[in-house]
Amino acid sequence: MLLAPAPLHIPDGFLNLVVSLIFWAATVIMVGLATSKTNQTLGEKQVPLMGIMAAFIFAAQMLNFPVAGGTSGHFLGGALAAIVLGPWAGILVMTAVVAVQALLFQDGGLLVMGANIFNMGIITAVIGFGLYRTVIGRNKNIRLIVAGMSAWLATMAAALLTSLQLWLSSTSRLALVVPAMLGVHALIGIGEALITVAALAFIQETRPDLLDKEATASSGGRGWIVAGILVSLLAVLISPLASGNPDGLERVADDLGFLETGSSKPFEILPDYTFPVLGDTAISTIIAGVVGTFILVGLLILIGRNLRKNRKQ
Numbered sequence: 001m002l003l004a005p006a007p008l009h010i011p012d013g014f015l016n017l018v019v020s021l022i023f024w025a026a027t028v029i030m031v032g033l034a035t036s037k038t039n040q041t042l043g044e045k046q047v048p049l050m051g052i053m054a055a056f057i058f059a060a061q062m063l064n065f066p067v068a069g070g071t072s073g074h075f076l077g078g079a080l081a082a083i084v085l086g087p088w089a090g091i092l093v094m095t096a097v098v099a100v101q102a103l104l105f106q107d108g109g110l111l112v113m114g115a116n117i118f119n120m121g122i123i124t125a126v127i128g129f130g131l132y133r134t135v136i137g138r139n140k141n142i143r144l145i146v147a148g149m150s151a152w153l154a155t156m157a158a159a160l161l162t163s164l165q166l167w168l169s170s171t172s173r174l175a176l177v178v179p180a181m182l183g184v185h186a187l188i189g190i191g192e193a194l195i196t197v198a199a200l201a202f203i204q205e206t207r208p209d210l211l212d213k214e215a216t217a218s219s220g221g222r223g224w225i226v227a228g229i230l231v232s233l234l235a236v237l238i239s240p241l242a243s244g245n246p247d248g249l250e251r252v253a254d255d256l257g258f259l260e261t262g263s264s265k266p267f268e269i270l271p272d273y274t275f276p277v278l279g280d281t282a283i284s285t286i287i288a289g290v291v292g293t294f295i296l297v298g299l300l301i302l303i304g305r306n307l308r309k310n311r312k313q
Helices: 017-041 046-061 078-085 087-105 113-135 140-168 174-206 213-218 223-237 248-256 282-312
Strands: 065-067 071-073
Touching: 017 087, 017 113, 017 140, 017 282, 046 078, 046 087, 046 223, 046 282, 065 174, 071 174, 071 248, 078 087, 078 113, 078 140, 078 174, 087 113, 087 282, 113 140, 140 174, 174 248, 223 282
Parallel strands: none
Antiparallel strands: 065 071
């Protein structure tokens, strides 16, 4: 059966105003710092790579995969983005992905968007790169193993942080939500690790220089850019086959009885990764995914070029 991807992120209503504003502030600070740091180090050839990475992560997140107990999981991508691009550019990429998902596809709330960016894009990038940097320069097998471990731990950290936010918002009891979230995300993290390792192994075999920041800054060729877009579009094309089971957070919210506290979206553009005029069909999901893919490629290239332009002034 062809199914559209399920909504993935924290909706408005799960977190209270104070917690939401605290994480908006933390996110603004971190994204501002990431912008400043990226502005200092971004090479010309890394600009399109940011766009390709954003497109791939967006497309991969549309592919919910089944885990135990009628639950699905989805790729986060923060660790992968940070390993390939560095932590600061990785944070910018993840910020753009989560923002487009919320604003264009109504995936995740607006008030809680700061928390979603922090959970999925900032903490995962920091942990993923922080662990991976300890083995930079080692042989590729060790790097892949550590990359997988860092991706799994980043997923667990995001789940734990979400649990604490739900507890601080009085949405659920700490003793209930922590084991529930960590239990299901321990399995989802395995999928995160496998996708991260597979992507890095592919890059190591085809363009190992992309993992070398200095080489990346001076490397040429557009073939890998086209290949990256094609891989992302391929993921979009098969996205209607994604699992329709509730994702980890949705399953926990349903089991613990706070699913109904989520509020409805104030507007709809491409809701739930569908093109409204085409209804909830496979072609609708594919077209919506293609639109999102190219918007993110263009957005990240625009951001990267503006950063480089400002640095030259």
